[in-house]
Amino acid sequence: MLFGRIDHIGVAVSDIDAAVRLYAQQFDMREQHRETVEEQGVEAVLLEVGDGHVELIKPLSEDSGVGKFIAKNGPGLHHVAYACDDIDQALGAVRDAGLQLIDKEPRRGIRNSRVAFLHPKSTGGVLTEIVEPAH
C-alpha cells in the first residue's frame, strides 16, 4: 500500500477568514492550525475532519501558483494530498512508475510535514501531493 489515506484536500480561497467562518458555521469544521508557508507562497489553515483535513490556502501574491489558479478558475478545489509513512520511498516509487514530478525531492510543508507535488499532466489533470506528516 503506497498511501495510507486521503490526508487532505486543498481549497484555494481569496479570503481565508471568510472561508474559516463558512466551514465553521456551515460544516462545523474547526480551525486546527494556521501557518504562512513561504515555500508554497500561501497562508494556510488546517480544518479538522476525522483523521484528515481541509487545507484552506490563500495566495501570498498573484504570481504564485495558487494566485494564478484563482485568477484562472476562481476559488475552489485545488489539490488532493495522500498520506504516506515514508515520502522518500513513495516519491521514488511514483518516479519509477514514470510519473512526472513537480518536486524531485521532498520539501517542507505545513506543520513540519514533508511534501512533494506531482504534475497534473501525468495524473489525469489532478494536482496531487504526497505528504509525510511530522512524526
Added chain:
Amino acid sequence: MLFGRIDHIGVAVSDIDAAVRLYAQQFDMREQHRETVEEQGVEAVLLEVGDGHVELIKPLSEDSGVGKFIAKNGPGLHHVAYACDDIDQALGAVRDAGLQLIDKEPRRGIRNSRVAFLHPKSTGGVLTEIVEPAH
C-alpha cells in the same frame, strides 16, 4: 461533529479504464467497485485508499453535469464528499445554516449510499457532496 471524514474525492475522467490503470500502476490503488449511476449520469469506479476512496467518474453523455465539466475544464478534480451517519440530519443542518442545495432531498448514490450535493456558489467554489454510506 457534522462529518466523520473525507469519504472520497470525485475525479472526472474521459477514459475510465485508462484512469483505473494509471491509479493502479502509479499509486497502487485498487478497483473496489464499479457501477453505472444513472441518477448522476456517470460510470463510476471506486478505488481504495485507507478508509476513503477515489471515485473516478466518466460522463454517460456530453450534456450531463460531468460531461459539461470536462468540456469546460478538462479531466480533473470534480468534487469532495464528506461522510455522515445520518444524511437527513446533516442535510437539514446545512440547509438551516443557509447553504444552497443542489439536492433538496437525499438521493441514491453509488453502492446504495444516500447522497446530496451542495451548490458550489455557497461553498467557496467547491462542489461538495454529503454521503451516508449503506449500513
